Every structure is written in structure tokens, then in C-alpha cells.
Amino acid sequence: MKELNLKNIHEDINRCFLCKKPRCRNNCPIDTPIPDIIEMFKDGKLEEAGEILFNNNPLSAICGVICPHEDQCLGNCIRGVKSEPVKFHELETYISSEYLKNARFKQDGVINNRIAIVGSGPAGITLAFILAKKGYKITIFEKNSEIGGVLRYGIPDFRLSREILDNIEERLLELNVKIRYNALVGPVLTIDKLLEDGYSAIFIGTGVWNPRTLSIKGESLGHVHYAINYLKSPRSFRLGEKVVIIGAGNVAMDAARTAKYYGAKDVRVVYRKDFEDMTATNAEINDAKEEGVDFELFKAPVEIVDEGVVFIDTKKVEDEDGKVRLINIEGSEKLMEADSVIIAVSQSPKNNIVSNTQNLETNRHGLLVIDDIGHTTKQGVFASGDVVTGARTVVEAVAHAKLVAETIHEYCQSAN
Numbered sequence: 001m002k003e004l005n006l007k008n009i010h011e012d013i014n015r016c017f018l019c020k021k022p023r024c025r026n027n028c029p030i031d032t033p034i035p036d037i038i039e040m041f042k043d044g045k046l047e048e049a050g051e052i053l054f055n056n057n058p059l060s061a062i063c064g065v066i067c068p069h070e071d072q073c074l075g076n077c078i079r080g081v082k083s084e085p086v087k088f089h090e091l092e093t094y095i096s097s098e099y100l101k102n103a104r105f106k107q108d109g110v111i112n113n114r115i116a117i118v119g120s121g122p123a124g125i126t127l128a129f130i131l132a133k134k135g136y137k138i139t140i141f142e143k144n145s146e147i148g149g150v151l152r153y154g155i156p157d158f159r160l161s162r163e164i165l166d167n168i169e170e171r172l173l174e175l176n177v178k179i180r181y182n183a184l185v186g187p188v189l190t191i192d193k194l195l196e197d198g199y200s201a202i203f204i205g206t207g208v209w210n211p212r213t214l215s216i217k218g219e220s221l222g223h224v225h226y227a228i229n230y231l232k233s234p235r236s237f238r239l240g241e242k243v244v245i246i247g248a249g250n251v252a253m254d255a256a257r258t259a260k261y262y263g264a265k266d267v268r269v270v271y272r273k274d275f276e277d278m279t280a281t282n283a284e285i286n287d288a289k290e291e292g293v294d295f296e297l298f299k300a301p302v303e304i305v306d307e308g309v310v311f312i313d314t315k316k317v318e319d320e321d322g323k324v325r326l327i328n329i330e331g332s333e334k335l336m337e338a339d340s341v342i343i344a345v346s347q348s349p350k351n352n353i354v355s356n357t358q359n360l361e362t363n364r365h366g367l368l369v370i371d372d373i374g375h376t377t378k379q380g381v382f383a384s385g386d387v388v389t390g391a392r393t394v395v396e397a398v399a400h401a402k403l404v405a406e407t408i409h410e411y412c413q414s415a416n
């Protein structure tokens with residue numbers, strides 16, 4: 001994670017025009033009051049700014065580091081039209097990390113309802129903060145031994161410091177949040193059991209942890225891994241020198257950079273289209289390039305074999321309607337040698353909970369069905385985050401979880 005220097009932040013922030021119609025704020029999915037924060041920073045009101053940022057986005061310290069800023073505040077800064085855009089996210093990271101480290105939280109009151117939160121990723125943490133502050137008795141059930149979800153078990157620590165997560169956990173504990181670690185909800189501890197035990201509402205924020213497959217021969221061979229499994233504990237893996245990563249999103253970039261970080265010499269990201277089609281941010285692609293990751297474009301995997309992966313060349317063609325299609329170039333199949341192959345082509349939800357719960361509907365992708373404000377199809381059960389939207393971003397999970405927290409609050413108050 002980049003070291004922040006307060007002097008540099010000051011210089012950069014002084015370049016802000018404080019626009020009347022701030023495009024940075026308008027393009028922030030959680031409507032961060034950017035100009036107000038900048039004014040407070042200039043007035044030296046750091047604690048106040050930290051509190052406002054936290055109340056608007058409990059994961060502000062994390063969003064400052066890992067949001068796709070080039071599509072949001074940074075990419076829409078008017079300064080960026082003629083020169084360098086203002087890096088508000090660096091100021092946000094600085095203020096919000098200090099606030100999380102130094103603030104001491106307490107509950108606003110006592111509300112005698114128990115709420116169960118299943119999953120401690122961005123969605124679950126957001127909900128826990130909002131409802132615990134109001135006074136609810138919160139229990140988080142987390143299947144892993146530490147909280148954070150993808151923030152801890154997906155995004156590499158060279159990109160996101162674990163200290164922020166530890167501070168978040170401390171603040172949650174101050175709000176009397178109980179955390180049950182290594183507690184998988186579904187098969188044994190069922191949703192119905194939680195309801196029987198008197199939880200007034202249950203929130204499901206379990207994310208997407210089933211790797212999607214390529215559906216080609218060879219995916220079960222011993223040197224093939226799914227990125228989401230690899231990133232969970234990269235130290236356990238012996239990948240060898242030559243690693244081929246198949247995919248083009250941020251997960252693929254994280255897997256490639258991590259493989260390089262742990263010593264693989266020749267790491268190649270292979271993708272069936274062009275750079276402009278990749279879903280990874282330019283920042284992540286550039287970081288990967290700078291760290292020595294190679295890219296092979298217009299190649300689609302055909303089969304994985306002991307020696308590596310057979311790819312076929314592809315190309316874009318325009319049909320009569322002007323639509324661009326991707327076609328394989330027959331006869332161009334060629335082996336790309338690899339000691340290990342990592343597949344990073346997105347994720348879908350696991351079904352531990354839905355297969356053990358009546359009346360909890362999913363759509364054809366296995367994602368939980370909810371209404372606009374977070375009610376699932378089962379009374380008293382709510383959901384948000386990737387398990388509802390599919391793989392998206394942290395800020396989107398937080399923004400929607402904020403809304404669902406209010407839905408749960410209203411639900412509990414109307415029942416009391």
C-alpha cells in the first residue's frame with residue numbers, strides 16, 4: 001500500500017477548484033461530500049472530517065485505497081482535463097485511517113432486539129456498525145477465522161493494509177458486537193435455528209465464493225487453481241516459475257501480481273480480447289505491468305494439459321449490422337507452457353444457506369432475490385452485497401448495506 005505524505009497531500013489538495021457542481025462527488029457511488037471534507041481539512045478539522053466520512057461510509061478508509069477511483073472522483077476531476085487530477089482518495093485514506101485508529105465508539109442507546117449478520121465482508125461490517133451504533137445487539141457469524149471477507153481473504157496485503165481491518169474490528173467490539181469466528185451458517189447453524197433463538201432479523205452478506213469455471217478439459221489437474229482459492233492463502237501454493245493467469249478482471253491482476261510477489265519469474269495474463277475490453281482498472285493493469293507481469297491478448301483457452309494451456313488465437317470481426325464479434329482462428333491452436341495455471345473468470349455464490357433454508361429464493365445465477373430495500377423472500381431475512389448483485393465493488397456493497405440497515409431498523413421498530 002502506498003505510503004502517504006501529509007505535505008504532498010496538502011499541496012495536491014490546494015489545487016482543488018472546489019467546484020460549485022463537483023463532478024467528483026456526483027460520480028461517487030456513495031456521495032462522499034468531497035468539497036466539504038476538503039474545506040474541513042484546510043481548516044484543520046480532521047476529526048470532524050473523519051466522523052463525517054465514517055458516518056457516510058463506514059469503510060471510507062478502505063474505499064480511499066481500493067475504489068476504482070479512475071471511474072469515480074479521480075477520473076471526473078475537472079483538473080484532470082488539462083493536467084493531473086486532484087487525488088482526493090489519498091486525503092480520504094489519510095483522514096479516515098486516522099479516525100478509525102483514534103476514535104472510540106459507543107452505542108447511542110440500548111435496543112432490545114438481536115440481529116444476526118451472516119458474513120463479515122464490506123456489507124456485513126457496514127450493517128454491523130450502523131445497527132450497533134443505534135443500540136441493537138449484534139452477532140456476526142463469519143465462516144473464516146478473521147473478519148473482512150474479500151478485504152482480508154482476496155485483496156493482497158501489499159494493496160490493502162490489514163491494520164485498517166484490525167482497527168475496524170476493535171471499533172466493532174467497542175460497540176458490543178459479538179463475533180463468532182469459524183462459524184459457517186447453513187448446514188448446522190441454520191437460518192431457521194437463528195430465528196428460533198430469537199434473532200429479530202437476519203442479514204445475509206455472504207458474497208460470492210464459488211469460482212466460475214472455463215468448462216474446458218483439464219481444469220481439475222493438479223497444477224490448476226482458481227484465483228479466489230489461491231488468493232485466500234497464497235503462501236501455501238508452490239506455483240513454480242511459469243504461471244499462466246486466465247482472466248482480465250481485478251481478481252486476475254491480483255492473482256498475477258501475487259504470483260510475481262511470491263517469486264514466480266514468468267507470469268502471463270492471457271485474455272481472449274484486447275486491453276480496452278478488460279474489466280480490471282487501468283491502475284491495476286499498469287501496476288501489474290510495472291511489476292513485470294506479461295500480457296498475451298486475443299487468445300482463448302481450449303484445453304489445459306500437464307505442460308501448460310492450449311490456446312487458440314481469436315480476432316474481432318464486424319458483421320453486416322456493424323456488430324463486433326469475437327471469432328476463433330481455426331488451426332491456430334498452440335501450447336503455452338506453464339508450471340501452474342490460475343483461472344480468474346469471476347465468482348458465483350455458494351449455496352450453504354439457500355440449500356438449507358425454505359422460502360429463500362434465488363435467481364438463475366444463484367443470487368439472492370431481494371426487493372429494492374433488501375427484503376428477501378423469507379420473512380425477517382434481509383440481504384445485500386455481492387450475494388445479491390454478483391461480483392461488484394466494495395463501495396457498492398457499502399452503499400446498499402446502508403439502505404438495508406435502515407430497512408432492518410424500520411422492520412424491528414414496527415414489530416416492537
Ligand SMILES: Cc1cc2nc3c(=O)[nH]c(=O)nc-3n(C[C@H](O)[C@H](O)[C@H](O)COP(=O)(O)OP(=O)(O)OC[C@H]3O[C@@H](n4cnc5c(N)ncnc54)[C@H](O)[C@@H]3O)c2cc1C
Pocket residue numbers: 066067068118119120121122123124141142143144147148149150151154155183184185186205206207208228231250251254352353384385386387391392393394395397
Ligand atoms: C481478489 C479480489 C479483488 C477485488 N478488488 C477490489 C477492488 O480493488 N476494489 C473494489 O471496490 N472491489 C474489489 N473487489 C470486489 C469486492 O471485494 C466485493 O465486491 C466486496 O468484498 C463484496 O462485499 P460482500 O460483503 O458482499 O462480500 P465478501 O467480501 O465476499 O464477504 C462475505 C463474507 O461472508 C462470509 N461467509 C460466506 N458464507 C458464509 C456462511 N455461510 N456463514 C458465515 N459466513 C459466511 C465470507 O467468509 C466473507 O467473510 C475484489 C474482489 C476480489 C475477489
